[in-house]
Amino acid sequence: MERALSGYSFEVRRxxxxxxxxxxxxxxxxxxxxxxxxxxxxxxxxxxxxxxxxAYVRRYGGRLILRLxxxxxxRVYPPAYEMIHEDxxxxxxxxxxxxVQSSRLxxxxxxxxELIEKGHAYVCQCSAEEFQRLKLEMRACEHRSxxxxxxxxxxxxxxxxxxxxxAVVRLKTGMDLRDPAMxxxxxxxxxxxxxxxxxxxxxxxxxxxxxxxxHLLGVTHVLRGKDHIVNTRKxxxxxxxxxxxxxxxxxxxxxxxxxxxxxxxxxxxxxxAGRYAGWDDVALGTLRALARRGFRSEAVxxxxxxxxxxxxxxxxxxxxxxxxxxxxxxxxxNRYFFVASPVEVVVEALPEFSREVRLHPDYPxxxxxxxxxxxxxxxxxxxxxxxxFERLEEGGFVRLMEGFNIEVLEKGEGRxxxxxxxxxxxxxxxxxxxxxxxxxxxxxxxxxxxxxEGRDTGYGEPALRRVKADDMVQFERYGxxxxxxxxxxxxxxxxxx
RNA sequence: GCUCCGGUAGUGUAGCCCGGCCAAUCAUGCCGGCCUUUCGAGCCGGCGACUCGGGUUCGAAUCCCGACCGGAGCACCA
Numbered sequence: 001m002e003r004a005l006s007g008y009s010f011e012v013r014r015x016x017x018x019x020x021x022x023x024x025x026x027x028x029x030x031x032x033x034x035x036x037x038x039x040x041x042x043x044x045x046x047x048x049x050x051x052x053x054x055a056y057v058r059r060y061g062g063r064l065i066l067r068l069x070x071x072x073x074x075r076v077y078p079p080a081y082e083m084i085h086e087d088x089x090x091x092x093x094x095x096x097x098x099x100v101q102s103s104r105l106x107x108x109x110x111x112x113x114e115l116i117e118k119g120h121a122y123v124c125q126c127s128a129e130e131f132q133r134l135k136l137e138m139r140a141c142e143h144r145s146x147x148x149x150x151x152x153x154x155x156x157x158x159x160x161x162x163x164x165x166x167a168v169v170r171l172k173t174g175m176d177l178r179d180p181a182m183x184x185x186x187x188x189x190x191x192x193x194x195x196x197x198x199x200x201x202x203x204x205x206x207x208x209x210x211x212x213x214x215h216l217l218g219v220t221h222v223l224r225g226k227d228h229i230v231n232t233r234k235x236x237x238x239x240x241x242x243x244x245x246x247x248x249x250x251x252x253x254x255x256x257x258x259x260x261x262x263x264x265x266x267x268x269x270x271x272x273a274g275r276y277a278g279w280d281d282v283a284l285g286t287l288r289a290l291a292r293r294g295f296r297s298e299a300v301x302x303x304x305x306x307x308x309x310x311x312x313x314x315x316x317x318x319x320x321x322x323x324x325x326x327x328x329x330x331x332x333x334n335r336y337f338f339v340a341s342p343v344e345v346v347v348e349a350l351p352e353f354s355r356e357v358r359l360h361p362d363y364p365x366x367x368x369x370x371x372x373x374x375x376x377x378x379x380x381x382x383x384x385x386x387x388x389f390e391r392l393e394e395g396g397f398v399r400l401m402e403g404f405n406i407e408v409l410e411k412g413e414g415r416x417x418x419x420x421x422x423x424x425x426x427x428x429x430x431x432x433x434x435x436x437x438x439x440x441x442x443x444x445x446x447x448x449x450x451x452x453e454g455r456d457t458g459y460g461e462p463a464l465r466r467v468k469a470d471d472m473v474q475f476e477r478y479g480x481x482x483x484x485x486x487x488x489x490x491x492x493x494x495x496x497x
Numbered sequence: 498g499c500u501c502c503g504g505u506a507g508u509g510u511a512g513c514c515c516g517g518c519c520a521a522u523c524a525u526g527c528c529g530g531c532c533u534u535u536c537g538a539g540c541c542g543g544c545g546a547c548u549c550g551g552g553u554u555c556g557a558a559u560c561c562c563g564a565c566c567g568g569a570g571c572a573c574c575a
Contacts, residue, residue, distance in 0.1 A: 072575070132572090179570090185573095251502085251569095306509065308511090317525070317526095326538080335538085426533095429534085
């Protein structure tokens with residue numbers, strides 16, 4: 001009884017400790033949004049925004065809006081619209097509503113006109129360089145003092161006459177503001193790049209579209225990275241000019257992720273150049289690459305949840321993700337032997353050997369695999385991993401796991417001659433012998449393991465012929481991997497130790 | 498340079514708003530032990546931190562000031 005109670009309070013405490021800090025000023029329904037740019041599929045960096053927004057929405061019983069921000073036609077990658085949906089489904093993020101900004105251009109035009117009419121915005125024909133100079137000198141250009149009527153006409157000419165770069169709409173925030181970035185920043189521009197979804201040439205800039213949408217869609221809380229802090233201040237001007245109430249903003253710090261490629265534009269270049277096989281190349285930090293390696297979305301979610309919403313910058317801990325994934329995958333992954341960079345060992349004086357070994361040590365009901373050797377001319381051939389070969393010494397004693405003990409007679413370059421010693425594990429333990437995994441040479445299955453750093457090739461045990469694509473396995477003393485291609489040759493994607 | 502943030506164990510995180518219950522949480526890592534067979538899985542146990550210096554206070558990880566360190570933004574991208 002006492003034990004049960006203490007166990008219970010421990011669980012409760014654990015749960016509470018894992019919770020995110022509450023959202024500020026919650027009144028009524030919580031509406032949040034996840035707003036990626038459809039320039040490619042989602043990666044680990046997006047996962048944080050998606051998971052955290054989703055977690056808060058679930059916690060408060062609110063709604064999550066997926067907003068595809070495709071107002072820069074040059075950066076749109078058409079397949080991304082669908083890929084983002086797939087990735088979110090995989091992540092278990094519940095989207096209540098999807099909006100695509102390119103379908104809402106009229107909304108932005110209407111609001112831009114309204115600001116122009118009210119004298120809060122004007123069409124500016126300065127070049128970017130010219131304006132930058134004026135901005136730093138805190139001087140207004142000639143266009144700033146134009147009347148609303150004339151500005152409206154100029155605005156219409158942006159749709160017909162002006163070319164890209166010839167005119168923008170600027171918000172009249174003030175040319176004497178302390179922060180140069182705030183001074184009359186642009187809200188609409190012309191882009192002549194072809195948009196895959198709409199025919200248009202005038203597009204809103206992010207800070208305008210975001211503010212208008214967040215307000216119109218009823219967003220109550222915006223959770224995003226702190227690289228948007230300046231944008232929040234810009235967006236505050238839009239809210240002020242319209243007389244709208246601002247949502248609550250929470251900015252989390254940068255998440256440094258090492259070891260995988262994340263930049264969508266660089267990945268795209270890499271794919272085009274043939275350096276990556278595709279968006280799910282195991283060297284990438286895309287969610288589809290992680291899924292291909294056998295990472296479960298629950299592990300990714302948990303890693304993101306405990307990274308949290310702190311504003312200080314942090315580095316992503318792969319080890320933590322590995323540990324979370326291992327917890328999920330360990331019970332389901334059957335065990336097999338795989339030797340990387342194989343080296344042949346000839347074992348002399350071996351009697352016929354055959355043994356049934358469990359597919360998983362903790363679950364006998366899952367069945368077994370057979371390890372067997374038929375000596376030819378009194379000797380049998382097995383493969384061991386190069387890394388184990390290197391630690392072998394002549395006269396040494398090792399145990400082939402789940403098999404038997406051998407003595408090393410001769411160690412040549414890439415070849416070992418050994419002699420069968422005994423069958424019993426106890427003998428190996430008594431001698432503190434190393435236990436190494438191995439593969440019978442006769443029916444060895446060629447295996448390639450794709451890893452972020454490269455690939456390992458070698459042989460797997462015969463039972464591997466029975467695995468199916470998408471199975472999660474543990475190659476003993478090597479690591480967890482997902483079977484990518486099954487059959488006579490196996491391709492696996494490495495997850496983690 | 499200007500503007501704005503942040504600094505808790507090896508790593509990530511809780512606590513900081515509303516000072517005491519914090520010789521500081523949880524996870525991971527590391528070390529040790531266990532396991533009819535993973536020096537690389539699993540189980541059990543242990544180790545390990547409030548950046549520094551002042552101040553306020555009976556009392557500070559928590560409030561204030563400074564230093565140091567780190568980061569973000571300063572696009573007709575998002």
